[in-house]
Amino acid sequence: MELNNTAHAPLLDIQHVTYAYPLQKTQAEKDAPSPAVLRDVSLQIRQGEYIALLGHNGSGKSTLARLCNALLLPDRGRVLVAGQDTRDATQQQAIRQQIGMVFQNPDNQIIATVVEDDAAWSLALQGFPATLIRERVDAALAAVGLEHARHQMPHQLSGGQRQRLAIAGILALRPRCIIADEATSMLDPSSRQDIVALLSRLHREFGLTIIHVTHLLEEVVQAQRIVLMEQGQIVQEGTPATIWHDIERLRALKLIIPDTFTLTTRLRAAGFPLSAEAVTIDAIEKGLIGAESNY
Known part of the structure; x- marks a missing residue:
């Protein structure tokens, strides 16, 4: 199975994007802007x-994802996909x-x-x-x-x-x-x-x-x-x-915070030289075995 894997420029280029979901407003609220879900976000993905x-929920991550394939369009800024503007x-x-x-x-x-x-x-x-x-x-x-x-x-x-x-x-x-x-x-x-x-x-x-x-x-x-x-x-x-x-x-x-993260922190505090990547059970086990072999 071969997939297209050729690109020199970023595949996704998110440039100073701001986005607010349209809201149903009362007559008195119509002139007030909707609260922005994303505010001046820039990101490149190769x-x-x-x-x-x-x-966490409400942080804006899913909204940003939907802007990446034109399901949503930015209010300000641009989203380029392989150089193509989603707008x-x-x-x-x-x-x-x-x-x-x-x-x-x-x-x-x-x-x-x-x-x-x-x-x-x-x-x-x-x-x-x-x-x-x-x-x-x-x-x-x-x-x-x-x-x-x-x-x-x-x-x-x-x-x-x-x-x-x-x-x-x-x-x-x-x-x-x-x-x-x-x-x-x-x-x-x-x-x-x-x-x-x-x-x-x-x-x-x-x-x-x-x-x-x-x-x-x-x-x-x-x-x-x-x-x-x-x-x-x-x-x-x-x-x-x-x-x-x-x-x-x-x-x-x-x-x-997963229990494995807390376990790794406690083991390091106890003197075990676990790497920063040791946050899964398998990685923690390998780290402990490696530490034991050094004694």
Whole structure:
């Protein structure tokens, strides 16, 4: 499965963007501006990056995600996708083919009554030849581990499998980027881990740009860069290790601190030389084994 992986300029160039949702107002309120959800946000994302947009509910991260593929358009500033302005109506279809989105509820993205037909839906709608549709659907279902379920009805799948099907439908279009907008929020913990692992694998094996939108710290372990948002602005950017360094600040930003983060902090305080990346059970175990071997 080959995906477009050529770009020198940023794939996404968000330039001083401000956005406010239109509100129903009384006559007296009509002259008052709506409160901005995003305020002067600038961000560049290059092809092949794995980015996590992290913040609590209401921080503006999902709004920023929707601006990335022209589902929303900025009030001020610009969003460029491979140099194409999202406000240019003639470019919006091409932009959405490059930047696919996976939402919270997979049922809102499933249309057909058979798994393989659903994965093929967007291709068929655009008039792709049947042989090419078959080839791409086969590759997409294999990439998400659903080739065995191709003849099943989507409602027979688990929640995690339906989310995989939503991802397969996007993969069939051969995008350059997948935005997962709180895509695990309706899943059980095991399925949540599976989807996070799938996104990481798609990034690693196919060179896809991944923008993972979440409020869960444990989901951003594999990200190369975390963009931390609060009150419609970017308040910090950095590697996971950089962001995790100040747990008290993360608590102040209303983020839930996983038990593994707290465990790592306590172990370091007790004298164990764990690396900043040791925030998963496996990484903590390896760090402890390595520390023990040095004694």
